[in-house]
Amino acid sequence: MSKNLKEKIAFWIFxxxxxxVLLILFWILEFIFxxxxxxxxxxxxxxMPEDGMTKGGIYPAIIGTLYLVAGSMIVAFPLGVMAGxxxxxxxxxxxxxxxxKLMTNNLAGIPSIVFxxxxxxxxxxxxxxxDSIIAGSLTLGLLALPVVIRVTExxxxxxxxxxxxxxxxxxxxxxxxxxxxILPMAMPNIITGLxxxxxxxxxxxxxxxxxxxxxxxxxxxxxxxxxxxxxxxHLYVISTSGTxxxxxxxxxxxxxxxxxxxxxxxxxxxxxxxxxxGNKVKMN
Amino acid sequence: MNKIExxxxxxxxxxxxxxxxxxxxxKANTVTALIGPSGCGKSTxxxxxxxxxxxxxxxxxxxxxxxxxxxxxxxxxxxxxxxRKKVGMVFQKPNPFPKSIFENVAYGLxxxxxxxxxxxxxxxxxxxxQAALWDEVKDKLKKSAFALSGGQQQRLCIARALAIEPSVxxxxxxxxxxxxxxxxxxxxLIYELKNKYTIIIVxxxxxxxGRVSDKTAFFYLGDLIEYNDTNIIFTNPTDPKTQSYVTxxxx
Amino acid sequence: xxxxxxxxxxLKDEIVEMFELVTQQMKKSQLAFIGFxxxxxxxxxxxxxxxxALELKIDKDCENIFALxxxxxxxxxxxxxxxxxxxxxERIGDIADGISRYVIGTGNPFDKELIDIxxxxxxxxxxxxxxSDVQKAFDSEDTKIARGIFQKDDLLxxxxxxxxxxxxxxxxxxxxNISQSLHIISxxxxxxxxxDQVKNVAEEIIFFLEAKVLKHVSEK
Numbered sequence: 001m002s003k004n005l006k007e008k009i010a011f012w013i014f015x016x017x018x019x020x021v022l023l024i025l026f027w028i029l030e031f032i033f034x035x036x037x038x039x040x041x042x043x044x045x046x047x048m049p050e051d052g053m054t055k056g057g058i059y060p061a062i063i064g065t066l067y068l069v070a071g072s073m074i075v076a077f078p079l080g081v082m083a084g085x086x087x088x089x090x091x092x093x094x095x096x097x098x099x100x101k102l103m104t105n106n107l108a109g110i111p112s113i114v115f116x117x118x119x120x121x122x123x124x125x126x127x128x129x130x131d132s133i134i135a136g137s138l139t140l141g142l143l144a145l146p147v148v149i150r151v152t153e154x155x156x157x158x159x160x161x162x163x164x165x166x167x168x169x170x171x172x173x174x175x176x177x178x179x180x181x182i183l184p185m186a187m188p189n190i191i192t193g194l195x196x197x198x199x200x201x202x203x204x205x206x207x208x209x210x211x212x213x214x215x216x217x218x219x220x221x222x223x224x225x226x227x228x229x230x231x232x233x234h235l236y237v238i239s240t241s242g243t244x245x246x247x248x249x250x251x252x253x254x255x256x257x258x259x260x261x262x263x264x265x266x267x268x269x270x271x272x273x274x275x276x277x278g279n280k281v282k283m284n
Numbered sequence: 285m286n287k288i289e290x291x292x293x294x295x296x297x298x299x300x301x302x303x304x305x306x307x308x309x310x311k312a313n314t315v316t317a318l319i320g321p322s323g324c325g326k327s328t329x330x331x332x333x334x335x336x337x338x339x340x341x342x343x344x345x346x347x348x349x350x351x352x353x354x355x356x357x358x359x360x361x362x363x364x365x366x367x368r369k370k371v372g373m374v375f376q377k378p379n380p381f382p383k384s385i386f387e388n389v390a391y392g393l394x395x396x397x398x399x400x401x402x403x404x405x406x407x408x409x410x411x412x413x414q415a416a417l418w419d420e421v422k423d424k425l426k427k428s429a430f431a432l433s434g435g436q437q438q439r440l441c442i443a444r445a446l447a448i449e450p451s452v453x454x455x456x457x458x459x460x461x462x463x464x465x466x467x468x469x470x471x472x473l474i475y476e477l478k479n480k481y482t483i484i485i486v487x488x489x490x491x492x493x494g495r496v497s498d499k500t501a502f503f504y505l506g507d508l509i510e511y512n513d514t515n516i517i518f519t520n521p522t523d524p525k526t527q528s529y530v531t532x533x534x535x
Numbered sequence: 536x537x538x539x540x541x542x543x544x545x546l547k548d549e550i551v552e553m554f555e556l557v558t559q560q561m562k563k564s565q566l567a568f569i570g571f572x573x574x575x576x577x578x579x580x581x582x583x584x585x586x587x588a589l590e591l592k593i594d595k596d597c598e599n600i601f602a603l604x605x606x607x608x609x610x611x612x613x614x615x616x617x618x619x620x621x622x623x624x625e626r627i628g629d630i631a632d633g634i635s636r637y638v639i640g641t642g643n644p645f646d647k648e649l650i651d652i653x654x655x656x657x658x659x660x661x662x663x664x665x666x667s668d669v670q671k672a673f674d675s676e677d678t679k680i681a682r683g684i685f686q687k688d689d690l691l692x693x694x695x696x697x698x699x700x701x702x703x704x705x706x707x708x709x710x711x712n713i714s715q716s717l718h719i720i721s722x723x724x725x726x727x728x729x730x731d732q733v734k735n736v737a738e739e740i741i742f743f744l745e746a747k748v749l750k751h752v753s754e755k
Contacts, residue, residue: 092341162379166441169334169375170392170448171368180395181381468537475538494603495538518602 032256039254049216054247058255060220064228065202065262067221068212071137072201076144077194083145084152089178108146113206115143120210132225136212143207144197151193155186188277195270199263205232231259285353287312287482288333288452293347295328297340302328304506305347310499312451315474315483317493317514320503321534326486329503330454333484334371335364351452369396372445376457378437380429380444385421388429388440392448407447414480415443416473435466442473446481453477455485459492471496490530494518502526539604543613546600549593550617550624554670556586557624560631561666561729565659567635568722571644579635586628593621609743616743620673623732623739627666630725630732637718645715652701653719654694658726661690665733672737678744684737691730698723 047057087104091097119139129135159182167177213233221228235255238248286309295303303325310316318326331337332349335356349356351370356362369392380388389408398404408425412418417439421432429440438458445453455474459467474483474496487493493500494514501511502525510517510526521527528534536544560579567576597618600606606614650656665687672680702716709716738749 094341160379162375162377163381165336165339166375166379166381166444167391167395168339169336169368169373170395170444171365172391172395173365176395180391185382472537491605494605515599515603519598 029260032253032260035250036253036255036257039250040257044254045258048218049251054251058231058234058251058258060217061229061231061234061255062258063220064213064230065232067133067228068136068140068208068230069198069202071133072140072144073194073198075138075141076148076197079141080145080148081152081190084149084156085178085183087149088153088156089174089182104146104149107142108150111206112143112204113209115139116207116210118142119207124211129225131210131212131214131227133212133221133228134224136208136228136230139207139211140201140204143204144201147197147200148190148194151197152186152190155189155193156182158189159185188274191277192270192274195266195273199266202262202266203232203259205236208233231255231262235259285312286310286350287352288484289348289350289353290329290332291348291350293329293332293345293349295325295332295337295346296344298342302506306508308501308508308511310482310484312482313478313480314498315478315485315496317497317500318484318486318503319488319490319493319500320509320529322488324503325506326503327456330456330484330486333452333454334368334373336373338364365396369448370450371452371454372448372450373454374438374441374445374456374458377461378434378441380432380437380440383429384426385429385432385440386425389443389447392444396448408443411443411447412440414446414477415439416469416476417443433466435462435469438462438466438470439473442470446477450481452482452484455483457486457488460488467492490518502529504529539600539606539610542596542600542604543606543610546593546596546614546617549589549596550620551670551674553586553589553593553621553624554666554673556582556589557628557631558663558666558670560586560628561659561663564631564634565656565663567638568645569650569656569659571638571641573639576635576638579632580639583628583632586625586632590621590625590628593617597621612743612746616739619739620736623736627729627732630729634722634725637722641715641718643715645719646709646712649705649709649712649715649719652705653698653723655719655723655726658691658694658723661687662726662729662733665730669733669736669740672740676744678741681737681740684734688730688734691727695723695727 044057045062046059048059050056087097087100091100116139119135119142123129123135123138124131163181163185164177167181168174172180208230212227213230214227215229215233215237217227217229235252238255239252289309290306293303293306294301306325306329318329320326328337332345333351333356337343337345345357351367354362356367381391383391386408389411390404393399393404393407398407409418409422412421417436420436421427421440424431429437432440438461442453442458459470462470471492474485477483478498485493485497497514499512500514500517502509502517502521502523504525510521510523512522517526518530521530560582563575563579566572567579597614600614604610665684668680668687669684671677672684698720702720706713706716741747741749
């Protein structure tokens with residue numbers, strides 16, 4: 001077979017496979033959109049659920065998810081970025097470095113339900129926070145942590161050493177170099193990673209199962225130690241074990257759509273923020 | 285008094301013996317060129333004087349390295365950041381920070397605690413003038429350093445190094461990434477800076493060594509083969525290896 | 536100014552110094568010879584060392600410029616010209632020294648009649664004039680002045696050509712003065728060669744400024 005023919009065949013195989021992947025993605029989105037679109041309304045987004053979850057809105061679930069996302073990021077972001085900085089900029093000993101990297105990867109591979117159990121054992125029971133926003137945020141934060149660490153590391157690796165050397169040669173310490181030169185350069189990539197991990201965290205069901213989520217709360221949470229409703233858990237419950245499963249089907253699809261849109265919007269935001277910060281870094 | 289000196293200096297990268305017993309001294313306000321084939325220790329030797337070799341794991345140093353007749357390695361009283369304020373460095377590839385032109389030059393001042401606004405402004409202007417870049421950038425100091433051409437970026441890096449007023453300037457092939465006209469500008473600059481600074485320059489370009497330096501040191505496989513006035517090295521070198529190298533008959 | 540410009544200027548200053556030194560030597564040897572002044576003749580001898588030392592320095596400086604700067608185009612022609620002019624001037628210095636030695640070696644002043652009929656003084660005057668002209672040509676980088684030199688040399692050639700027959704006649708009528716006659720002939724030959732050396736300098740100047748080679752060409 002001539003090489004040109006092989007080239008053509010390969011090209012078409014790649015193209016078809018890629019289109020296949022896109023097709024699957026669109027099919028899933030279409031599935032959700034078509035069934036959930038009609039549920040979207042201002043009421044749906046801002047009202048409490050009524051009548052055994054068959055009518056009304058999912059406002060408290062949205063609020064709950066937002067709280068949990070914010071909470072988990074408050075936990076994961078500073079910890080993860082600083083850990084990433086320490087690993088990349090400060091550890092010279094390669095054995096220690098490899099050890100930490102191995103542990104981080106392992107952490108990333110732990111199933112999310114195990115995180116949930118751990119969170120329940122540590123935060124809910126031992127530390128006596130009970131089912132609460134704080135327990136849920138801490139658990140989700142731990143889940144997101146390895147991702148943030150890895151994202152930070154990758155961002156730092158991408159920055160050429162010549163910038164570091166230039167800074168050291170002027171008498172700057174490592175800390176000054178990281179703060180004034182390296183971190184600003186790495187920020188766009190770190191924040192992008194952060195936003196993507198938000199997308200992941202907002203959809204996690206297992207970790208919040210035992211640590212914070214409630215099926216129905218008549219009132220919105222007022223303190224860190226309150227329980228909340230959350231979108232993924234809400235979706236799970238009204239699809240499987242709620243009081244009126246069949247009648248809640250529409251609500252379920254609506255919830256699914258909201259969740260998907262949430263993640264989609266976050267991804268777009270990540271992109272835009274990345275572009276904006278990228279330009280800003282160059283100017284100053 | 286010698287400005288810079290090494291006595292029987294040996295350097296090892298792990299087990300590799302990179303610099304073998306180098307004894308050499310440099311007087312103030314001179315330009316010294318380090319020449320020799322690739323990988324023969326020139327850049328390693330250069331990096332001794334601002335201790336940038338410290339960044340490489342597994343480096344071992346034996347012998348004395350002196351600045352103003354004080355040891356810079358085995359000296360409890362010598363802080364590395366103090367050393368680097370006295371000994372500046374310009375790298376092969378221009379490496380301005382992703383900041384404005386002004387902030388690039390001001391960086392060295394800021395990290396060393398010199399933040400007073402008018403002082404910084406004045407120093408930035410002086411340094412850019414010394415680097416023969418002021419006229420080209422004075423109206424766009426807030427613009428990104430990346431908007432400058434390669435030759436301008438390198439002069440910016442020189443201004444940045446000069447801003448903290450070192451007494452020694454180390455230059456590691458500063459013009460090798462630049463076009464001929466920018467190279468000529470940098471060479472003229474070095475010739476002028478000699479009045480205020482002591483300069484050591486590593487170069488692969490022998491004609492450059494001829495044009496800018498007062499003394500030249502020829503390194504080969506970690507040994508210092510010959511160190512003499514530049515015009516002697518290029519008209520009548522003592523060692524046959526030196527002659528082979530400068531006439532281009534090496535290898 | 537670049538480093539190279541600084542060095543080229545220094546070289547130019549040095550060769551101008553050489554011009555002036557050698558012109559002085561020639562003038563003094565004229566005074567010593569025509570006025571029979573042994574003091575001045577000894578001065579010329581003494582200064583010959585300075586001329587030689589300066590020649591060596593200029594040679595070394597040219598060598599350094601070639602080695603360190605690899606000059607090209609007009610800079611290259613300049614340094615090459617200076618190298619050769621240096622050599623020409625040094626020979627003229629030698630000539631002045633040689634003529635002065637005759638003064639020291641001779642017992643009596645030269646016979647005035649001999650000096651007049653051989654027109655040796657005219658040769659001195661013309662030689663000094665040519666030197667002065669060619670220095671001007673070099674300093675102001677003027678090829679027109681340089682070209683004027685060739686014509687002036689004709690006078691020296693003419694006097695030299697006539698010298699043999701003039702001296703022959705003189706010796707027939709002044710038998711005792713053979714030694715002086717021989718000295719005068721030598722001086723005349725030397726002065727003719729001076730003219731040739733100055734012509735060479737003029738050729739080098741034209742080469743430097745116009746990249747034209749005028750050597751060994753019959754019409755000038």
